[in-house]
Amino acid sequence: MLKRTPLFEKHVQLGAKMVPFGGWEMPVSYPAGIIAEHLAVRSSAGLFDIGHMGLIQIRNTKYEIRNNDGALELIQRLATNNASKLEINQCQYSVLCNENGGVIDDILVYRFADHYMIIANASNADRVLSHLKASAGGIDVSRWQDRCALSIQGPQAVGTVEKVLSVSLSTLKRNHVLVSNGMIFSRTGYTGEDGIELVVEKAAAPKIWDLFINANVQPCGLGARDTLRLEAGLPLYGHEYDEETTPLEAGYGWAVKFDKGEFLGKQALEKEKAEGLRKRLVGVELDGREIPRQGYEIFDVQGAKLGVVTSGTFSPSLKKPIALAYLTPHPPYTSPIFISIRGEKRPGKIVDKAFYKRVK
Amino acid sequence: MSYPEGLKYSKEHEWVKVDGKVATIGITSHAQDALGDIVYVEMPPVGKELAAMQEFGVVESVKSVSSLFCPVSGKVAERNAALEKRPELVNSSPYENGWIIKVEMSDPADLNKLLSAADYQKTLPPVSKH
Structure with missing residues (x-):
């Protein structure tokens, strides 16, 4: 049985195509199209x-412990x-890695005045919860049952949120949070644009959506x-x-701090x-219009296999096929490379993973 | 979504319009809607011989790639060159400007295996209202 968010009825009313994703019934697109x-x-x-x-949510159960030291220590260990x-x-x-360094999930960690919060991917949320609980000791790790998140993204997103929810966000920095009127305004996103991710009470979500x-x-x-996260080179x-x-292989060495302790x-x-x-994860651009899809193989000029595509699409902004791919660790990678699409080797080149960069 | 009378339909969501020996082939309104924004159509070369229900190309949407099957046997007589620059015509005009290929039929009896507009619609999932 697929789970539904509090906004399910809103999506159906708007004519969305609903699909299963990570155990949830979610809108893949609305009548406007992707x-x-x-x-x-x-x-x-x-x-x-x-x-x-x-x-x-991660919080100390002993109220007298200040600064959530135990909750912080749990996060630091995992x-x-x-x-x-x-x-x-x-x-x-x-x-969050396993002991081999393999990724259990990629997350956002929030610090609030009296607790921490982790946002996990939908398909991994149960796994992350039990992983944290297994190491929690006396720390309280639990789903935030009565809250859900919305996201508003784009160059006009912040101004729109300010107007619609009567809040001032112009001084809110990237990766910072404002808590106001029972809502969390987080200047974050997964699109390569400026934007706000909102955590609200589930009961209030449909009304906020309508606004x-x-x-x-x-x-x-x-x-x-x-397509937005792929153009921005963000992993899924x-x-x-x-x-x-x-x-490290995905290019997120900057988020691995070896000097912080165990x-x-x-x-x-x-x-x-x-x-x-x-x-090593790289960006790939193709010359033609055929789209490299997950699992398609990549070869060098001599025909030796270099790697495999992990995500591919037609970039709506650049109007050409783009892909992320893992290549074997033997640089230099010299373009052209060749992607096998339905038995034909199509030429392409290796490019920066951030296919799209917003103008700041 | 519409399914014009007078066309023949395959269960694989292609339509066929017959004019003498020439069959024009495209994908149905249901198919283009299910695929979403179409960004590439791969078409066979003119002159290629196709057997009935042989795969003749693919249509790529942002989300997925799907095979195209030729409902009739024959020789490719023409391909819709407009789709090379504007594949989205398959979305906006699936039965007119978004046609894909024309085939010179070798066996008109192939048409007998195809469905009428009414019978094709019976093969589609009911429109979900949840």
Whole structure:
């Protein structure tokens, strides 16, 4: 049985195509279509239901312990980034690894005045919860049952949220949070644009959704969320990340802080760093219009296999096929490379993973 | 979504319009809607011989790639060159400007295996209202 977010009825009313994703029944697109939704986010703003994401609270059960030292220590032992650097109302990208350095999930870690919060991917949320609980000791780790998240993304997103929810966000920095009127405003996103991720009471979510729809913000489904994150070169669990892949290989070495003390997977990651990466994530652009899809193989000029595509699409902004791919660790990678599409080797070139960069 | 009378339909969501010996082939309104924004159509070369229900190309949407099957046997007589620059015509005009290929039929009896508009619609999932 697929789970539904509090906004399910809103999606159906708007004519969305609903699909299963990570155990949830979610909108893949609305009648405007993926390309129009994508371009709305690039040019103005788009509204996403991200109520499928797992919101996990971590707090000390002993009220007298100040500063959540125990909760922080738990996060420090399991996540790769250094959560002790977080100020109150700040968040950071981090990774949960197994002892081999393989990725259990990539997450956002939030610090609030009296607790921490982790946002996990929908398909991994149960796994992350039990993983944290297994090491929790006396720390309280639990789903935030009565909350869900929405996301407003695009160059006009912040101004739209300010207007629609009567809040001032202009001084809110990237990866910082404002708590106001029982809502969490987080200046984060997964589209390559400026934007706000909102954590609200589930009961209030449909009304808040309607406020944005009535302000003519384009609703966007998982299809546009995928093309937007892919253009920005952002990894998606199940494609660029799995338990056989390390954050170093995905290009997220900056989120692995070896100098912060012990954490799960540290030894394996240090070893890989010293011995060299087993594979490396790159961006690929194709000349034609055929789209490289997950699993398609990549070859060099001599016909030797270089690697495999993990995500591919037609880029609505660049109007050409793009892909992320893991290549074997033997640079230099010289273009052209060749991607096998339905038995034909199509030429392409290796490019920066951030296919699209926003103009700041 | 519409399914014009007078066309023949395959269960694989192609339509066929017959004019003498020439069959024009495209994908149905249901198929283009299910695929979403179409960004590439791969078509066979003119002159290629196709057997009935042989795969003759693919249509790529942002989300997925799907095979195209030729409902009739024959020789490719023409391909819709407009789709090379504007594949989205398959979405906006699936039965007119978004046609894909024309085939000179070798066996008109192939048409007997195809469905009427009414019978094709019976093969589609009911429109979900949840």
